[in-house]
Amino acid sequence: MEFSEFADRAAAIEAESADLETISLVAELFADAGDDLGSVSRFIQGRVFPAHDTTKLDVGPSLCYEALAKAAGRNVTITDIESELAETGEIGLVAERLDLGGQQGLAAFASDSEERLTVSDIETELRSMATASGSGSTDTKRDTLFGLFNRSEPLEARFLSRLVLGEMRIGVGERTVRDSISEAFGVPVESVERALQVSNDCGVVARTAKTEGEHGLEGIRLRVGRPIQAMLAQVGTALDALEAWEEVAVETKFDGVRIQVHYDGETVSLFSRNLEDVTDSLPEVCNRVESSLESPAIIDGEVVAVGTDGEPLPFQQVLRRFRRKHDVEATREDIAVELYAFDCLHIDGEDLLEKPLKHRHKRLKEHFADGSVTRTYSNDVEEIADLESGALTAGHEGIMLKNPGSPYTPGNRGRNWLKRKPDVETLDLVVTGAEWGEGRRANVFGTFLVSVRTDAGYEPIGKVATGITDDELVSLTERFEPYVRTETGTTLDIDPEIVFEVGYEEIQRSPTYESGYALRFPRLIGVREDKSPDDADTLKRVERLYA
Numbered sequence: 201m202e203f204s205e206f207a208d209r210a211a212a213i214e215a216e217s218a219d220l221e222t223i224s225l226v227a228e229l230f231a232d233a234g235d236d237l238g239s240v241s242r243f244i245q246g247r248v249f250p251a252h253d254t255t256k257l258d259v260g261p262s263l264c265y266e267a268l269a270k271a272a273g274r275n276v277t278i279t280d281i282e283s284e285l286a287e288t289g290e291i292g293l294v295a296e297r298l299d300l301g302g303q304q305g306l307a308a309f310a311s312d313s314e315e316r317l318t319v320s321d322i323e324t325e326l327r328s329m330a331t332a333s334g335s336g337s338t339d340t341k342r343d344t345l346f347g348l349f350n351r352s353e354p355l356e357a358r359f360l361s362r363l364v365l366g367e368m369r370i371g372v373g374e375r376t377v378r379d380s381i382s383e384a385f386g387v388p389v390e391s392v393e394r395a396l397q398v399s400n401d402c403g404v405v406a407r408t409a410k411t412e413g414e415h416g417l418e419g420i421r422l423r424v425g426r427p428i429q430a431m432l433a434q435v436g437t438a439l440d441a442l443e444a445w446e447e448v449a450v451e452t453k454f455d456g457v458r459i460q461v462h463y464d465g466e467t468v469s470l471f472s473r474n475l476e477d478v479t480d481s482l483p484e485v486c487n488r489v490e491s492s493l494e495s496p497a498i499i500d501g502e503v504v505a506v507g508t509d510g511e512p513l514p515f516q517q518v519l520r521r522f523r524r525k526h527d528v529e530a531t532r533e534d535i536a537v538e539l540y541a542f543d544c545l546h547i548d549g550e551d552l553l554e555k556p557l558k559h560r561h562k563r564l565k566e567h568f569a570d571g572s573v574t575r576t577y578s579n580d581v582e583e584i585a586d587l588e589s590g591a592l593t594a595g596h597e598g599i600m601l602k603n604p605g606s607p608y609t610p611g612n613r614g615r616n617w618l619k620r621k622p623d624v625e626t627l628d629l630v631v632t633g634a635e636w637g638e639g640r641r642a643n644v645f646g647t648f649l650v651s652v653r654t655d656a657g658y659e660p661i662g663k664v665a666t667g668i669t670d671d672e673l674v675s676l677t678e679r680f681e682p683y684v685r686t687e688t689g690t691t692l693d694i695d696p697e698i699v700f701e702v703g704y705e706e707i708q709r710s711p712t713y714e715s716g717y718a719l720r721f722p723r724l725i726g727v728r729e730d731k732s733p734d735d736a737d738t739l740k741r742v743e744r745l746y747a
């Protein structure tokens with residue numbers, strides 16, 4: 201396909217605002233793209249390479265402007281281009297208005313400037329540009345781009361400049377491409393969607409749909425070494441999870457960096473969440489995987505930085521590893537990292553995406569027992585709250601709640617994975633009462649009555665008994681004893697002296713407590729040593745949070 205034809209079609213798509221019409225125009229473009237179907241399906245989204253391909257064009261705006269200025273002739277400078285840009289706000293329109301072409305120079309002579317540019321010329325030139333590296337590579341890139349712009353008609357320049365900067369601005373994203381492949385080649389949208397998820401390559405999917413139809417799409421499988429989009433999570437609570445599923449898979453939420461591990465039986469490749477190849481930054485993760493795994497596999501997990509005592513460090517520490525590309529050994533001594541694997545997408549020739557999470561996790565344990573996360577299946581909100589407190593106490597970010605029956609849906613931020621981070625809005629409440637514990641906790645206070653501040657004093661809002669270890673109960677009991685005012689049966693009145701930071705699932709209206717509100721599943725986050733009862737949260741704040 202000539203690039204001018206592509207540019208004409210892209211301009212028509214840009215001018216179309218209705219979604220269905222856009223899909224039809226893109227479908228027609230795909231149907232007419234011939235052998236260039238793969239490139240066209242990517243170019244139309246502003247992508248030069250397949251999504252799984254870690255090759256980067258690495259052309260920044262200034263390099264693009266320089267090439268444009270050069271192709272526009274002696275009288276045009278980068279400053280001219282930048283001031284045009286300030287006016288139009290967009291490089292495509294600036295490039296289109298320039299009088300490009302006719303410039304002489306090495307790059308201009310290198311190609312036959314009489315011939316029209318084709319989609320495949322652009323693909324070949326941009327690919328060779330991406331492989332340029334080392335000293336002089338910037339000049340090579342600028343010259344290649346200049347050569348292409350020099351041969352461009354105005355409309356071609358609009359879309360070429362946008363393509364090299366990675367943004368087509370014509371409203372075509374992955375969903376439009378999915379629907380257009382379906383429409384162009386008469387295959388079900390679901391088959392296209394699945395094939396896109398497992399291949400992460402719209403070019404392959406478009407070509408397969410065209411030549412082999414639905415049956416061909418079904419044959420597309422995961423491939424070790426070809427990363428796919430990560431499954432994502434939404435924010436949610438334990439109650440949300442228990443309402444939706446009978447049982448919840450609870451895991452620690454690690455504060456690290458998402459890593460997709462590909463092991464082909466001999467070597468390991470590691471990909472970050474935005475599908476960059478980070479293999480060289482994490483050699484010990486590679487060693488670990490190589491020494492533990494016996495079969496080819498694709499595993500999903502989190503890499504966490506750990507301090508000398510094994511405590512987790514903030515995720516920025518792992519990122520330092522990625523930045524220090526050339527000095528990994530030195531950073532490695534500085535920052536140790538650990539892989540926590542939580543999902544298995546492929547093992548020993550078998551794709552597991554469609555299998556339920558519980559099954560995938562079982563397979564993970566079988567093959568990578570020492571590197572996989574501990575997971576608890578629970579249907580008890582108290583137990584989940586305890587797991588959360590445990591994760592927080594150990595220095596992790598919170599917990600993840602997952603649907604044990606759910607498939608792995610790449611790139612999808614669905615409700616099958618919920619991230620339960622600590623409450624953003626905890627309450628600082630004054631302890632005004634306590635109850636002796638029962639059983640093995642009979643000698644310590646087991647429950648604390650917590651109150652909000654009002655104009656008249658303190659009014660209870662809930663009882664906290666979770667999130668506290670046995671040892672903490674012993675020391676808290678000792679701390680509170682001097683403030684015990686009265687004791688009736690197992691119940692004690694306590695002078696307002698100590699402030700608890702309290703997490704909860706939600707605030708409810710309730711006649712049970714004087715404040716008129718109750719906390720559902722309150723738990724101790726910690727003692728606010730820095731706060732006195734006068735600094736505790738007020739009833740007004742609770743009213744605001746409830747509203």
Ligand code: AMP
Binds near residue numbers: 456600
């Ligand atoms: P967020 O970045 O806040 O959207 O939270 C989702 C991220 O948490 C994922 O992309 C992972 O990088 C990370 N994460 C940490 N622990 C887990 C886990 N056990 N399961 C899934 N994701 C996890």
